[in-house]
Amino acid sequence: MSTLSELPDPRVTAVRDLPARPDGDYVLYWMIAYRRTRGNHSLDRALRWARELNKPLLVLEPLRCDYPWASDRLHAFVLAGMRDNQGRCAEAGVAYYPYVEPGPRAGAGLLAALAARACVVVTDDWPCFFLPRMVAAAGERLEVRLEQVDGNGLLPIRAAGRVFPTAFAFRRYLQKTLGQHLGEGPRADPFLRLRLPAAPALPAEITRRWPPGIPDGLDALPIDHAVTPAGRGGSVAGHERLRRFVDGTLGGYEASHNTLDADNTSGLSPYLHFGHVGAHEVFDAVMRSAGWSPDKLKKNAGGKRHGFWGVAQDTEAFLDQLVTWRELGFNMCTYRDDYADYDSLPGWARQTLADHAGDPRPNLYTVDQLERAATADPLWNAAQTQLVRDGVITNYLRMLWGKKILEWSPSPQAALANLLRLNDKYALDGRDPNSYTNILWIFGRYDRPWGPERPIFGKIRYMSSDNTARKMPTRDYLRRYAA
Ligand SMILES: Cc1cc2nc3c(=O)[nH]c(=O)nc-3n(C[C@H](O)[C@H](O)[C@H](O)COP(=O)(O)OP(=O)(O)OC[C@H]3O[C@@H](n4cnc5c(N)ncnc54)[C@H](O)[C@@H]3O)c2cc1C
Structure with a gap:
């Protein structure tokens, strides 16, 4: 029995609670929501397992074609992110398996085939759309330890234990509790000074049946081609956007974010949605630019929108969107299956x-x-x-x-x-x-x-x-x- 599974961590849930298998070939990270190689709690967890068991890491990043609303727009955005991840994994010597499903159900069986040789499987804990059902179904099928890790926001999604009727009530709760979670951020670059054994070549029966790769074009895929690509996806583009915002319009955010000029806000929501940029990464960049440290937190902010963080009004206003409003939605989706009804x-x-x-x-x-x-x-x-x-x-x-x-x-x-x-x-x-x-x-x-x-x-x-x-x-x- 390994020690890591015994350490309580509010961000880790065992979906299939089996002991890790020390005789497996690798630790498998099934990347389904936090599609990035920096600032990623799931990747940190998978790497901790890999170090503890002295095994290589294999990152599987799949893209299905049969989910509701699959289109050129959504695919192009995700594929750009996959190219960034492929480059980063290659530099770090981490095995990366991008799989873009060419037809409905063509990818069925790939996760099970890779998991059969894994010591442990780690995945992302995303609380809505089809992902919770997909992970629960994998937990029932796989004969290996499966953990889902919550890297969604500053507050672990399972910490509150209840939903909140208003943003004010949630903000007041955050102001009382967030301080204790601010030290739980993911590593900025988990590939830094990484030393792991090299991954073994995967069996040809796996790579032949589910060819890894990132297609250049989308025409052959059975998705909605009428919804055309928009914006440039991926962590590289997301971080460029973040830098531009922090160095530029963040300064006038309070007054200008409710105007008709799109450049007055961060434009980060697509990158946050596809996991190309993480909420902790945005928070860190914003707070670095403000010269902030946790001792500036105000103890009794009383649920007010300003004053809690102890930074300029514009930054407080932005953090209220990024933290209070954004995480309010994660809270609802975590505790209520009828969140969209x-x-x-x-x-x-x-x-x-x-x-x-x-x-x-x-x-x-x-x-x-x-x-x-x-x-x-x-x-x-x-x-x-x-x-x-x-x-x-x-x-x-x-x-x-x-x-x-x-x-x-x-x-x-x-x-x-x-x-x-x-x-x-x-x-x-x-x-x-x-x-x-x-x-x-x-x-x-x-x-x-x-x-x-x-x-x-x-x-x-x-x-x-x-x-x-x-x-x-x-x-x-x-x-x-x-x-
Ligand atoms: C009818 C309607 C539908 C919406 N649908 C979505 C959606 O599908 N996805 C989505 O991310 N946002 C949605 N929003 C919220 C909001 O409009 C967008 O988050 C915001 O416009 C994204 O732009 P930005 O990244 O430049 O935001 P910024 O102002 O730069 O804010 C930074 C981040 O804070 C979060 N945020 C900002 N405003 C809100 C808000 N009102 N509620 C929750 N989080 C917020 C987002 O993650 C955003 O990226 C919707 C709002 C309305 C009224």
Whole structure:
């Protein structure tokens, strides 16, 4: 029995709780969510096993073709990240097995075949979309120790033990507890001074049946080719973006992040979503630039948005998005399987929407009209065009985009389905805990009742394009994204 499995670690869960096999050929890291080789808790854990057992590390990074919304856009982003990981592993002498599934179910059996020769398998603990089901199914099938490691955010996702009704309640909890977790960050570069035995060649029956490699083109893959590539994926591009943000617009973030200029925010959500950049890496870069140390933390910040970290207002405002709002979604997805369901909304929200279910809806659009940005509202059409073309919607407009879909759908339930469909299909950062936090926020999750009570919305917070246009200049944005 090895010692590592006996050490309690709030970020590690044994999905298949068997002792590690010291006679295996390697430690296998099944990389499914944190697609990076720096600042990665799962990779750290796999390397600890490899050192303890004195075995090589094998990194398997697969990409399925049959998950919902698989498209050229999502594939191209992930493949760019795989090329970065391939380069880094080659430099460090770590065996890397990229596998891009050429057809539905073609990859079935690869994990089991590699795991059969492994001492232990380590994977990523991502709390939503199809990943939890996939990992649980692997745990039932594999005859080897399988651990999932949580590298999602500053707070371990299983630490709180409950969900929170508001961002304020979660922030107050974070302010009381986060201090004790700040020392648990992953290693900045786990490949530094790495000395492990070389991995043995894999049997030809494995590499012939599941050829490793990263394809140059996407045409042959059975995925949606109409959703075209947008943005440059991968850790290299993600870190360039992070550096640009920290050296540039972070300084004015508080005032400018709710404007229509996309460059006023970090643009990191796609990289965070695909795991090309980790939340700890963003936190470290931001705090390094602020000259911060943990002794600046304020003990009694009382759940307030500013003042907890003891840094400039702009940095506090950014950290509230990166930590409070981002991790709120991870918290919900960890504890509630119904995180994306209409019935998970708070009672007051369902009640007020039900009270107004019969209200006249003068502007109804089908999901097809919405998808084609064919409404009578030019600002909304521009936001939808940006989503379809670039895979993102500028921060502030995303709220308006969601609220109008509630107004223009035949029922709130239909609006939720429309929102999930459009966001998951086109947004680079979709299919993420943040997708569900924010889409359900449109309908009242984490919010409170607002007055005056309005048609269709009832007491749900209302937004209008006219108000948005009054608050900020829209001309350039409208020109850029003319539908
Ligand atoms: C209807 C709707 C749908 C949304 N869908 C998604 C989604 O699918 N994926 C997604 O990551 N975000 C989503 N958001 C939240 C937010 O719009 C994006 O996170 C943000 O615009 C991403 O841009 P950025 O990386 O430049 O953010 P920045 O302002 O630079 O913030 C840094 C990081 O903080 C986190 N963050 C920022 N705002 C929020 C927020 N409101 N809630 C949770 N985390 C936040 C993100 O991880 C973001 O990358 C949605 C918002 C709305 C209103």
